[in-house]
Amino acid sequence: MAERIIFHIDCNNAFLSWTAVNMLHNGSKIDIRNKYAVIAGNESERKGIVLAKSNPCKKRGIITGETLYSARKKCPYLEVYHPEYKIYKRYSDIMYTYLCNYTNKIERYSIDECFIDFSDSIKLYGDPIKLAYKIKDDIKNNFGFTVNVGVGNNKLLAKMASDFSKPDKVHTLFTNEVTTKMWNLDVSNLFMIGKASSKKLHELNINTIKELANTNVDFLIKHFKSMGKMMWEYANGIDNSIVESDYGNPKSISNSLVLPYNYTKINDIYLELKKLSFSVGKRLRDKKMYTSSISVYVKFHDFTKINKQITLDNLINSDNEIYENVIKIFNKLWNEDSDKKVRSLGVALNNLTDIYKVQLSIFNMSNKSVKTKDNLQKTIDEIKHKYGDKSITYADMLKKEK
Numbered sequence: 097m098a099e100r101i102i103f104h105i106d107c108n109n110a111f112l113s114w115t116a117v118n119m120l121h122n123g124s125k126i127d128i129r130n131k132y133a134v135i136a137g138n139e140s141e142r143k144g145i146v147l148a149k150s151n152p153c154k155k156r157g158i159i160t161g162e163t164l165y166s167a168r169k170k171c172p173y174l175e176v177y178h179p180e181y182k183i184y185k186r187y188s189d190i191m192y193t194y195l196c197n198y199t200n201k202i203e204r205y206s207i208d209e210c211f212i213d214f215s216d217s218i219k220l221y222g223d224p225i226k227l228a229y230k231i232k233d234d235i236k237n238n239f240g241f242t243v244n245v246g247v248g249n250n251k252l253l254a255k256m257a258s259d260f261s262k263p264d265k266v267h268t269l270f271t272n273e274v275t276t277k278m279w280n281l282d283v284s285n286l287f288m289i290g291k292a293s294s295k296k297l298h299e300l301n302i303n304t305i306k307e308l309a310n311t312n313v314d315f316l317i318k319h320f321k322s323m324g325k326m327m328w329e330y331a332n333g334i335d336n337s338i339v340e341s342d343y344g345n346p347k348s349i350s351n352s353l354v355l356p357y358n359y360t361k362i363n364d365i366y367l368e369l370k371k372l373s374f375s376v377g378k379r380l381r382d383k384k385m386y387t388s389s390i391s392v393y394v395k396f397h398d399f400t401k402i403n404k405q406i407t408l409d410n411l412i413n414s415d416n417e418i419y420e421n422v423i424k425i426f427n428k429l430w431n432e433d434s435d436k437k438v439r440s441l442g443v444a445l446n447n448l449t450d451i452y453k454v455q456l457s458i459f460n461m462s463n464k465s466v467k468t469k470d471n472l473q474k475t476i477d478e479i480k481h482k483y484g485d486k487s488i489t490y491a492d493m494l495k496k497e498k
Contacts, residue, residue, distance in 0.1 A: 101224050102339065103212040104246040104254035105195065105231065107188075108263035110208035111135040112148040113241040114187040115177050120240065132156070133175040136164050145399070147179060161399040184208075190239055195231070203339045206401070209258075211251050213339035228266045236264065252335035253278075255287055274333040279306035286330055290400055292435040293320065293327070305331050323431050340389075340405055349383070351375045352442030358397045359438040362430070369426060372443040373419035380418075385448045386411035390418065392425040393442035400436070402429050411449055418445070 107113065109129070116129045128150060135148040144164040156171045168174050188207045195202055198221070201213035214224065221227045228245040236242050246258030248269045256278060257269035269277055284294040286305050300319065302308050308316075309331035316324030329335065351372050359365050369392070380387060391405035404425050412418060422443055 099215070100249050101214040101218045102248055102251055102254040103214060103224075103228060103231070104205075104248075104251070104258040105191070105210045105212065106244045106246070106255075106258045107191065107208040108242045108244060109148050109150075110187075110241075111179060111184060112150060112177075114184050115180065117187065117240040118180075118183050128175065128177065131175055132171050132173060133177060134158065134164075134167060135179055136167075136176050138178060139164055147399075187239070187241070191235060191243075194235065194238070198231075201339050201341045203341060206403075211254065211339045213341075225266065225268065232264065232266055250333075250335040251337055251339065252287055252330055253333055256285075259285075269333075271333055275306070278333065279304065279309065281305050283308050283331075286327070288323075288330065288402065289327065290396070290431075290436055291398065293323070293431065296320075320431070322428065340407075348444050348446045348448065349376050349379050349385075349387075350442060350444035351379075352393065352440060354440045355438065365426070365430075365438055365441070366423065368441055369422050369443065370419050372441060373422045374415045376443055376445050377413065377415040377418045380413050380445055380448070383448075386413045387418070387445035387448055388412075389446040390421050390425065391444045391446060392422055392429065393440075393444070394426070394429060394438060395440040397437040397439050399439075403442075404429055405444075405446065407447070418443075 112133065112135050113129060115135060116127050120127060130152065131150060132152050133150045134146045134153055136146050137144055146158060146160055146162050146164065146167050149158045149160065149167075153167070153171060153174070158167045158170055158174075164174075164176065184207055188204075192202065192204060192210060195210060195212060199212060199214060199217050201216075203211040205211055214221070214227070218224055218227075224247055228247050232243055232245050242264040244258040244262050244264070245266045246254040246256065246260075246269065247266070248254035248257050249271045253269040253271070253274070257267040260267040260269075260277075281304065282294075283289055283297045283302060283305055284291070286308070289297070296319065297303070297308065302311055308327060311328065313325055313328045316328050318324070320327060353368065353372065355368065359368070387408070388411050389405060389407050391403055393401065393403040395401045406421065406425055408421065412421075
């Protein structure tokens with residue numbers, strides 16, 4: 097099997113950089129990246145949180161996730177710019193379109209970062225390190241913002257590499273470099289280990305990634321359940337996940353929400369995920385489509401975020417089937433021992449297929465079973481359309497609304 101070559105492209109300080117570039121393109125003489133400037137939401141709408149900050153602000157001790165009230169205490173002459181997601185999407189698309197010139201094996205991990213699988217095409221470009229520098233420099237020179245490029249043998253190592261030091265850097269973390277470049281780091285630096293898990297590991301006298309890698313995996317599972325195995329694998333540089341390319345079929349249906357307060361109770365989170373699942377499910381059926389891939393996004397109160405995507409064995413479009421899979425994904429992400437509070441949630445349906453192109457033979461069920469499910473969902477939709485969305489309501493939703 098050929099050695100995998102994975103790149104992780106991460107835009108440096110994306111929201112503030114893209115705001116700055118857009119302002120410069122529109123005639124501004126000031127580059128807010130060199131000023132005491134932050135990107136933050138509207139304080140009157142419970143969104144007055146620092147989303148991105150300039151390097152001068154960073155030197156003043158301002159951190160992402162803190163309130164504007166707190167930030168202004170550190171820097172009274174702070175300049176505040178509100179997020180403009182249309183602008184961010186435009187620059188994200190510009191970067192993605194440029195990267196598509198190299199290969200179609202690209203996964204948009206978030207609005208400001210991508211994974212690229214060069215495993216099958218690196219021979220076309222030669223030395224991967226030189227290619228990484230070319231990509232980094234092209235983006236800077238052509239579009240006006242900087243990125244970090246991490247190069248590794250899997251997605252985990254590429255992402256860890258891109259985080260080593262910023263901005264405008266290329267780093268490698270190949271499998272044979274794990275012991276020298278990664279093992280000496282504190283466990284808090286390992287991807288997917290949050291503050292609560294890091295604290296618990298330190299309490300167990302597991303302080304470095306090396307110590308975590310050499311810990312008995314059964315011991316970790318005992319203390320962290322399923323996440324324990326993932327921790328051990330990541331500490332050893334193991335990650336078999338593939339780059340989930342959406343090239344050629346970028347269609348997706350998604351919905352997300354900022355919660356009215358930070359949620360900690362699992363049943364409350366489940367309920368919001370059910371509402372999101374039913375919302376995207378209805379839109380899917382309105383477009384007469386099925387999905388074969390679902391992803392779930394979670395952002396916590398400290399603005400850390402996690403997401404996971406799965407590919408389904410069958411094409412589905414019913415609310416219950418979507419919700420069942422959403423819960424399965426969420427349960428894999430959620431650490432019940434964590435002290436993190438959930439601030440926002442999102443559900444996305446990917447790899448959509450036109451209903452008229454669906455062949456019943458690909459389902460692992462009889463034609464009659466498929467038709468029964470479709471007819472039941474169709475009946476529910478018709479009742480809701482005629483009598484309103486609340487004419488049929490699940491008991492847990494009804495209880496919450498009361």
